[in-house]
Amino acid sequence: MAGRLKDIPSSPTDTNGVHLWLVLSKASRALYAHADQSIASLEMCQSDFGVLEALLHKGPLPIKTLGQKVLLTSGSITSAIDRLEQRGWVERSMDGNDRRSRIVRLTDAGRRTIREAFAGHKKHMEAVVSSLNERERLVLIDLLRRLGQDAESRLQAEKSAQGISKERK
Secondary structure, eight states: OTTGGGGSOSSOSOOSHHHHHHHHHHHHHHHHHHHHHHHHTTTSOHHHHHHHHHHHHHOSEEHHHHHHHTTOOHHHHHHHHHHHHHTTSEEEEEETTEEEEEEEEEOHHHHHHHHHHHHHHHHHHHHHTTTSOHHHHHHHHHHHHHHHHHHHHHHHHHHHHHHHHHHHO
């Protein structure tokens, strides 16, 4: 398996941007379906799992920051926190630095729940990506990170250019 990167064809038949996007989209959808299945078996939705996981790995966070980390709108993050609070897994408190802000933290029950849930999810997702060895994963992570950062940069530049052209009209 260690030499599998050498197995990549030196002249793939189709390397254009559209084909790359389609292949990446299909792979992403398949991985997402596995993640969704794994999380659904825990009797929670993706957003609730994401909130609990972020709190487990990042510690207590302001609601706004938490929503940004898990890519939820202000209304969606509030709903997720409400659900998790009803289950006794999180609690809200006032932010000592900003009276307008609330901090969300895991309860002891929430910490136990997400540690167990995350361990099972990690095992499930490890099985899903087991066809790639460690070196291939490192290369793929690096390439995807570069691709994503460049795409984001280009998007921001395009938005800036559009803003400038709108001002001139």
